[in-house]
Amino acid sequence: MxxxxxxxxxxxxxxxxxxxxxxxxxxxxxxxxxxxxxxxxxxxxxxxxxxDGLITGQVAVLDPHRLGPTVLAAVLVTLDRESVEYHRAFAERMRSDRQVQQCYRVAGPWDYVVVLAARSTRDCGRLGDRLFKADGNVRRYETLMVFDTVKTGLALPLPAPEPSR
Amino acid sequence: MxxxxxxxxxxxxxxxxxxxxxxxxxxxxxxxxxxxxxxxxxxxxxxxxxxDGLITGQVAVLDPHRLGPTVLAAVLVTLDRESVEYHRAFAERMRSDRQVQQCYRVAGPWDYVVVLAARSTRDCGRLGDRLFKADGNVRRYETLMVFDTVKTGLALPLPAPEPSR
DNA sequence: CTCGGGCATGCAAGATTATTGCGTCTCAGC
DNA sequence: GCTGAGACGCAATAATCTTGCATGCCCGAG
Missing domain, CATH: 1.10.10 (Arc Repressor Mutant, subunit A)
Incomplete structure (x- = not known):
């Protein structure tokens, strides 16, 4: 448990x-x-x-564009076959790649939403090839290049103070 | 400048x-x-x-599920009219809502990718209504409920040590 | 080739901040 | 009403951060 x-x-x-x-x-x-x-x-x-594991860590947040040219992209991915083993392998690949910032398994026609960080559009393309094309089990993926980061962070909404008690 | x-x-x-x-x-x-x-x-x-603004902040990362029931969702959004003013208003709305964790403006048929945090599927639905349905200028949005967070964070890849110099 | 300024470093105070022991208080259960 | 668990504030101690200073390095000017 x-x-x-x-x-x-x-x-x-x-x-x-x-x-x-x-x-x-x-x-x-x-x-x-x-x-x-x-x-x-x-x-x-x-x-x-x-x-209690409620706070899992403490990190410094860097400004992508001060770090040099940076390109972000959100990628929608659908796997080919649905075996548990394939999903595990895909997840492991996402976790171990430093250019993968976030990866969520989602409901609906797409299986995953992945956020990538690259140094150029070109680099981003190669990264997609490497992560998804080379994987024989990705049926289809669509890259949504990020023009602008409107909001970023990992903050979660916290329950508002309860009036009662 | x-x-x-x-x-x-x-x-x-x-x-x-x-x-x-x-x-x-x-x-x-x-x-x-x-x-x-x-x-x-x-x-x-x-x-x-x-x-230099390279480090923009320092934050504690919370475990969503230790905080109580939590539901994440990635939402794809397309606005109706493309006026600059409408985009500004939409962006401002995203920034000011605590349940919007991230928001990116992207290339392609979708205009925005938004990551939401809610307390239940039901809450998530209402949040979508409030953020997107109530906005008269959202043409269409699609909610991808998150089953599983494979990887999360804001870490950026850093240039590897250069052999030269 | 030599000189001098700019810049980063290590070391060692000094200042600030984090940690812990202790006595007190509150509250729930008996 | 008693008792134990848990949270609190205070104060002492420990750890960490910050800063002044002297040194060394690099590089461009002379």
């Missing part, structure tokens, strides 16, 4: 997590002022989030 | 940035050991990345 019940979160937890998922660089003192707790109480809560 | 030329990055910069975009919680000492620098040198480089 790898799935544990989600730990209960009070309003302060929600507030804290929301602050952290937008800026994890703040001090415990600063966080404490926003949520109305002492630094040590904040620290203990955050330690608990980590223990 | 808002676009400045990307600052030059040596191999140590690439290594450091790569470490940081996977785990921004390490100490300067720890980072220094990996790249072969003292903590203070590491600190100064990181400060420079921030100044």
């Amino acid at each position: 790898p799935e544990q019940p989600p730990p209960r979160l009070d309003d302060i937890d929600a507030h804290l997590l929301d602050l952290l998922q937008h800026d994890a660089g703040r001090t415990l003192h600063d966080l404490g002022e926003h949520v109305g707790l002492s630094p040590s109480a904040v620290q203990r809560r955050i330690a608990r989030y980590r223990r | 808002p676009e400045q030329p990307p600052p030059r990055l040596d191999d140590i910069d690439a290594h450091l940035l790569d470490l940081l975009q996977h785990d921004a919680g390490r100490t300067l000492h720890d980072l220094g050991e990996h790249v072969g620098l003292s903590p203070s040198a590491v600190q100064r480089r990181i400060a420079r990345y921030r100044r």
